[in-house]
Amino acid sequence: MDLENKVVVVTGAGSGIGAASAALMASLGAKVIASDIDLKSVEEVVADIKRSGGEAAAYQLDVRQYEEVDALMSKVVKDHGSIDVLVNNAGIGGKDQSKTAEHTLDDWENVIAVNQTGVFYCMKLGLIQMMVQGYGNIINIASLAGLKASGNNLSYSASKFAVVGMTKSAALEYGSKNIRINAVCPGYTHSSLLDQLLASRPDMEQKLKRLIPMGRFGEAAEVAETVAWLASDKSKYITGQTITIDGGTSLH
């Protein structure tokens, strides 16, 4: 798989799936623009990539801020000439694990702002540039929670169903413009997001593993393999799809 000289922007690249995707794509020859709200973490990811001989740059970006997204996209185009691939990965889980009637307004606002509005801002501004260059490729990190019901985290469920909807609707709009848009839907995957959930609910680990036919959580590097494949020309006739990476969890 070859990503030689592709300019790839990754949001939320300071940790977990975003960091693993940035590292893998850099190892395949991409020029990775790694961004995260947490600059220190993304600088560490970029330092590791560079130590391994890859090309990457670290930027602070809060995807909730339209002006920040706009400024980063403009800088990438000024420095590199194009945005070939955009991976919208930044995401948070809700803190509140209660049912809908008790779901807090804070959680609703925060989760929707990052997971849904943030993806919209990045898609909108990325698409404006991709239309100018005449091609492009967007990969949205949704979730199994964007395909199936998942209780006690309404804002997360709402945001991830929205990401799937935005992926399919935009793919319909931009297929004729040589721009592909797909979503990756991980199941339970080792990362700080999953660790937070398990820390707040230690009883969950065994319960969740029983739901996974393969009997283990996924690894960020396993999700990254699919992200890199979607970023490559190997998947060049695929658009508007969701690809589930969940050890069979969705079979229930």
Ligand SMILES: NC(=O)c1ccc[n+]([C@@H]2O[C@H](COP(=O)([O-])OP(=O)(O)OC[C@H]3O[C@@H](n4cnc5c(N)ncnc54)[C@H](O)[C@@H]3O)[C@@H](O)[C@H]2O)c1
């Ligand atoms: N880990 C899982 O089990 C799992 C399952 C399904 C989907 N996902 C999705 O995968 C994506 C990556 O999650 P992860 O599991 O690697 O979690 P993670 O917490 O390890 O990484 C998320 C990254 O996003 C960054 N971030 C948070 N808010 C941001 C903002 N406003 N702007 C920019 N960056 C921000 C964080 O600093 C962090 O580096 C998320 O969209 C998540 O919903 C994860």
